[in-house]
Amino acid sequence: MVPLFVLDDDILQSDYARPNRLAFLLDCLRDLRAALRERGGDLFVRSGDVVAETMAVVRGAGAQAVWVSEDYSSYARLRQRRLEEACSRDGIELEMRPGATVIEPGAIVPIGGDHFKVFTPYSRKWSALPPRPLLRAPRRVPEDSGLTRGRLPALSSLVAGTVSPELSTGGESEARKRLGRWLRSSLEGYGDRHDDLAGDKTSRLSPYLHFGCISPVEAVARAAGKPGAGPFIRQLCWRDFHHQVLAAAPTLPRADYRPRGHRWSDDPQGLQAWKEGRTGVPIVDAGMRQLAREGFMHNRARLVTASFLTKDLYIDWRLGAAHFWDLLADGDIANNAGNWQWVAGTGNDTRPNRMFNPIRQAHRFDPAGDYVRRYVSELSGIRGAAVHEPWKLPEDKRAALDYPGAFVDRGALRSSFPGGHLGQD
Ligand SMILES: Cc1cc2nc3c(=O)[nH]c(=O)nc-3n(C[C@H](O)[C@H](O)[C@H](O)COP(=O)(O)OP(=O)(O)OC[C@H]3O[C@@H](n4cnc5c(N)ncnc54)[C@H](O)[C@@H]3O)c2cc1C
Missing domain, CATH: 3.40.50.620 (HUPs)
Structure with a gap:
């Protein structure tokens, strides 16, 4: 072999x-x-x-x-x-x-279709299928081909640019340690705490799954039957869902899955501020800076930052997806494009006009403001939830911060958004 x-x-x-x-x-x-x-x-x-x-x-x-x-x-x-x-x-x-997913794309299809367009019926069928058997690694993999092994290249010979300072270490050993530790410490509370931005209680397995360090079948098998497994396994089902969409709609990374006639705004300054985490909306900036610092962003922050770009700034989701693509260690064609389109309302969301109100989301999922203070150092001196709305601080305090003012008028939501009113979550 x-x-x-x-x-x-x-x-x-x-x-x-x-x-x-x-x-x-x-x-x-x-x-x-x-x-x-x-x-x-x-x-x-x-x-x-x-x-x-x-x-x-x-x-x-x-x-x-x-x-x-x-x-x-x-x-x-x-x-x-x-x-x-x-x-x-x-x-x-x-x-x-098969190896990349728990259930292969195409293994379950709706009557009269080649893939599921909506998650819930997909997940019902997905959950009813018996899992693929989990195979153990062989104890010995003897090799006598006589071929040269080949060197692993240095990173600098493959790509220019710098790595995020707090990027996770890759590899199967790290993946197994992480999965074991996480199942013991956090699986049970996952349903309640997966959206807790500061708590950071999700598994952070996504890059390991993307690179095949650990099989999603194994992640499901090891979680199954334990208290709290359901919501975690559901996320792995989302991963399969996007893969079956991509397999059936290969243009997903480029073209609207459900075109809605958007005429996105051309706003290079807004895009740049978003990328740099300097929009003046602390929860958005915290997410964008986590991405730059760690090559990772919490799922809730991905939803909020992506919604802010596409529904507040009304900037084309492809530009946001490209920036995530530049930095995410777990950057994955199916999951990145599928989720961006979901948020932008051009994908598989059954409520395409949903938008995440970043202030409301901040108070709900970072109630004490710790997530924002962790990533936005300019605001680290502001106590409690006040960190989410620096514009409400007394003028002298506000002026002393080296932090931009929010430049989006959230009261005047885009009336040009196709399909009419945006429902705010
Ligand atoms: C705009 C946007 C872009 C995204 N881009 C990517 C991407 O490029 N690569 C990527 O793996 N995920 C992407 N996601 C999905 C999700 O944010 C990450 O998978 C998750 O944050 C990874 O953290 P975790 O491993 O701690 O997740 P956990 O909460 O521990 O979930 C376990 C696993 O389930 C899978 N999963 C969880 N949520 C989703 C989801 N919404 N869609 C698909 N799979 C999911 C992941 O493989 C994850 O590792 C994106 C989400 C959004 C909103």
């Missing part, structure tokens, strides 16, 4: 290749290599065209079959098709196994 990872030139030259994700990926590969070495094997590393490199390894090792984990973006599918053709030309067996 020759465990192989090919650093795909096309991906390395695309906008997927950002410092946070590549740093995380290199951690994953180092950890995987160490685990394979402990089992008497190794990780073989190549870079270039995935199909050509794979077929060269097949020939070098005299292999009879190639096993890959299936993926669902349009690019991944094209690559898989090319690999299928190359294998069939050379008389090599190709096994594509």
Whole structure:
């Protein structure tokens, strides 16, 4: 068996290749290599065209079959098709196994459709399916192909730019520790506390799931049956849901899933302020600064910041998604595009005109203001919930802050929003 990872030139030259994700990926590969070495094997590393490199390894090792984990973006599918053709030309067996999701896209479909457009009926069917069996890693992975192993490149040779200072460490070992610790300490309270911004009680497994450090089947299996498992498993179902949408609608990252005739505003200054976390709305700025500092953002803050961009500033969701894409370690085509479209009202939300009122959300999910103070240092001296509305401070205090005034008039909500009134959550 020759465990192989090919650093795909096309991906390395695309906008997927950002410092946070590549740093995380290199951690994953180092950890995987160490685990394979402990089992008497190794990780073989190549870079270039995935199909050509794979077929060269097949020939070098005299292999009879190639096993890959299936993926669902349009690019991944094209690559898989090319690999299928190359294998069939050379008389090599190709096994594509499900692995990225709990239930494969297309495994459950509604009557008369090729995918579910609404989450609830999908989740009902999803929950009724028996889980795929959980396979253990083999104790030994002996290797005697005689092939060169290949070096793992340095991050600086792959991408320019800096990594977020508090980026998590990648890899299966870290993923397992995290999952075990989190199941023991936080699963039970997840239903009540997953929206608590300051409490930070979610699993933070998303980048590990994205990079395949831990299988979603394992996450479900290890949580199932424990108190509090339901709401957590439901989130993993959301992940599968977006993957089946992407598989059926490959243009999801680019085109409105449900076009609604938006004429987004051209507001480079607003976009820049949002990216920098200087909109003057503390909860929005805290989320954006968490993203820059950690390469991660709490889900509630993702909802609030994305809603602010698309429904307060009325800026195209693609521009917001691109910025998240630049920084998120868990940046994932299906989840990023699916969630952005959900928030923008062009996706799978059954209430497309929902908007998150950032002030209301701040008081509800960061009632003591600790989340804002953690990330917005200019406001760290303001006690309690007053931190959410610095414009209400006495003028002298307000003027002493090195913090911008809010530039969006939330009283005058966009009357141009298609479909009429925005319902505020
Ligand atoms: C605008 C926006 C963009 C997003 N972009 C991404 C992205 O690029 N990659 C990504 O993995 N998630 C994305 N999400 C979904 C969600 O915010 C993250 O998965 C979650 O915050 C990760 O934190 P966690 O692992 O602690 O989650 P937990 O609350 O512990 O949930 C467990 C797992 O369930 C999955 N999950 C949770 N919520 C969602 C969701 N809404 N959609 C899909 N899967 C979910 C994740 O894999 C997560 O690790 C986005 C959400 C929004 C609103």
